[in-house]
Amino acid sequence: MTTQVFGHKSPDTDSTGSAIIWAWYLTQIRGEAATPVLLGEPNTEAAFMLRHWSLDKPAIIADVEAGAPVVIVDTNNPAELPASINKADIRGIIDHHKLVGGLETKGPIEIRIEPLACTATLMHKMIGEDMAKAPRAIKGAMLTCILSDTLEFRSPTTTPEDTAVAQALAGELGVDIPAYAAEMFAAKSDVSSFSDAELLRMDSKEYTVDGHDFRVSVLETTAPKIVLDRKDSLMASMVDVAKEDGADQVLLFVIDILNEEATLLVPNDLVKSVAEKSFGATVSGDTVVLPGVMSRKKQIIPSLKV
DSSP states (O other): OOEEEEOOSSOOHHHHHHHHHHHHIIIIISOOOEEEEESSOOOHHHHHHHHHTTOOOOEEOSOOOTTOEEEEESOOOGGGSOTTGGGSEEEEEEESSOOOOOOOOSSOOEEEEOSOSOHHHHHHHHHGGGGGGOOHHHHHHHHHHHHHHHTTTTSTTOOHHHHHHHHHHHHHHTOOHHHHHHHHHHHHHOOTTSOHHHHHHHTEEEEEETTEEEEEEEEEESOHHHHHTTHHHHHHHHHHHHHHHTOSEEEEEEEETTTTEEEEEOOSHHHHHHHHHHHOOOOOSSEEEEETOOOIIIIIGGGOOO
16 A cells, blocks of 8 residues: 655644655655645645745645554654554654553554754755756755754754755755745745635644643744734634634734744733743733743743743
8 A cells, every 4th residue: 555644734844854765765765655634725835836946735634544554754653644544553753742542553653753953854865866867846845844843953953963854955955045035935925815824723732831821823934914904803713723723722823024023912810820931921902922931842842831
């Protein structure tokens, strides 16, 4: 059977690109039939990557069949995966997030999790000398994933390895990193066609903090005003999104890539308390700016308190 390679729901650039990269590696280098798939529509930056490097958009699936061989990339959290994931035949996990637990396998599998900013960086290391055989589009996807997850090396999750791999790939491809990253971030910032609910779910993860279930959403942008101009409707939509998703509250952090800060929307006293206790912020309105906060994984999630 063909192995399906996929990342998390609400696929971003790394989740989309890494599925494509690893499916190429399994098929072309290891001789194992594999195909990338997605668990939803890719975000605007991921869609830009597909167009720029002339990559086919992977098929979108809603669930996996019992016994179907799969490789999971860019997550190991069952909440971010298909409902039937534990009925599938999980063959491998490649990730750069903390180990969550809850996945079941039918036997010993290959697992690689390292504290890097990007799954694609880890894949570059795993593929090794065979990267010389990778087509331009695969290398381009890898570069795009790294620049996305590191916010062009601004994110505190960035490691020297992420930077070195991205710079080497850019050199091979003849890509000017600042110019290309600007195109990527412009694509990511174009959210005009998305509803409030879609924006709140676009890049979000579920976390429980002190008995409260949160949907922690981030929107990384070079044009934060476009999002913040919609704050009233976004805060109103949080009520329905939280109810539909079984959460107590949606936390929305608008990440200003260029100014390296986050703005948290504060619709009620619960979020005000979270802002004050988690970040030592003084909240006087319905938004609060958090200087230097860029990373959900490294700065937001570990800090959350109620």
